[in-house]
Amino acid sequence: FKVGAELVDMEMVQFHPTGMVFPSSSKGLLVTEAVRGEGGKLYNSLGERFMARYDAEKMELSTRDIVTRSIFSEIQEGRASEHGGVYLDISHLPDETIKQKLGTMLKQFLDVGIDIRRQPMEVSPTAHHFMGGIRVNEVCRSSISNLFACGEVSGGVHGANRLGGNSLAETQVFGSIAGEYAAKEARKLPYGDINYAVLDEEHDRLYRFEEGEGVLPYELKARLQTTMWQNVGIIRTEKSLKEAIAEIKEIKNEIYSIKVESGLRYNLELLAAVDLENMLLVAEIITRAALMRKESRGAHFRKDYPREDRRWLKNIILSKINDGIEIYTEAPLITKMKP
Missing domain, CATH: 3.90.700.10 (Succinate dehydrogenase/fumarate reductase flavoprotein, catalytic domain)
Structure with a gap:
């Protein structure tokens, strides 16, 4: 993403x-x-x-x-x-x-x-x-050149709800397809050059946590988990989703004050801090999509919109734009069974 x-x-x-x-x-x-x-x-x-x-x-x-x-x-x-x-x-x-x-x-x-x-x-x-994930086409190709995805990391296979046992079949079917087409593409590509500017940028991103003031990553992680469970979990409302977005924003502002142990070997605090950054992004994406879908469908239940709405027979697509999130809808391609 x-x-x-x-x-x-x-x-x-x-x-x-x-x-x-x-x-x-x-x-x-x-x-x-x-x-x-x-x-x-x-x-x-x-x-x-x-x-x-x-x-x-x-x-x-x-x-x-x-x-x-x-x-x-x-x-x-x-x-x-x-x-x-x-x-x-x-x-x-x-x-x-x-x-x-x-x-x-x-x-x-x-x-x-x-x-x-x-x-x-x-x-x-x-x-x-997670029914959601990376958007792929019929050969598991994503919107990024040469990036293929399959299994639970990809989205769109199960629709709004997954039948029990289908995940195993998904890994076998789409794992085979993704592997076949990724291998074909890989054979055409030369070895890439190492981009040292990107490495330096990543190094600086990781080590900035050593300059924090002392907030533990585990504390912020627990706060995020609590707000997601209470506000974006099984029963959702516009009020709860907006409260979650506000809390996510607040935790984002506090992440730069995280203090972790120095060094890389067995540095679990550093791993927790890096995980937290990604968790915050995923949490915001889930919450914004749930707020946009003003109906209940499959695993998504809105107490303020408790019924399925035919006008929402469409997928919500998300992508990164500058430092923000672009979100839009697209109607599914129906070839055989009409909903």
Whole structure:
């Protein structure tokens, strides 16, 4: 993006409804949807089987998006479990069923001291997959000459939502295509010359962190993660998105006061500072795209625009222009199946 690659569908971030929240060392690890498929029940801190409020017919077997938003709403409205999630309980199932059907989950929790045959799991939605990414054509070529992209780094393959299992197929199909065409192009190219001016510029960019006043990169990273989760996560509004943009701008202004340890060997603080710069850029791109799309579609849910709008049957494209972000829309090319 920084050197000219176009991005597409960056507002489309898929969340998995159930990730571990406790212990903190396992936070975010997926709890397979098979747990609910085998009869797992969701409860809030009041002991209510709350899915009855959101989808009384399908309950825990409702669609991924509905279950995700339901859990998030319970947490946001103050009915969270002890560690900030909700309870997922399978203790009513026979031990043998759990061992045979959910053996991987049983081991995953036993490894951290939780016996899901007797105790409920604490779960919360967790970021799972980016449908957005580098915009490519049918041979995985990006808008930058000789740059090919495939897999989750590319965008546009899954539309507004991804079906489970399709990521593996995507890596095989588009990995093969990208590799084939990138190899063909590479054979035509001579070895390039090293641009020492660019190296010097990058050196200066990295070492400027040693001149900071003492703010730790981890503190700013935590602030960014908090604002993105609360304001740009599962449920979005114009107000929350604008608040996120303001906070991102503020953190950007503070990044130049970051102080890191000197030296390059095992300098985790320097790595965190460099990561933070890129995270801020991606966060702003996601937020601006989400603010522009005034509807709900797929993984993108706007509480102030809760319905799908046919006028928004189009992709949002983003590119770098000078020191800013250019953002525009483009209608998809429909060749077979009309939406």
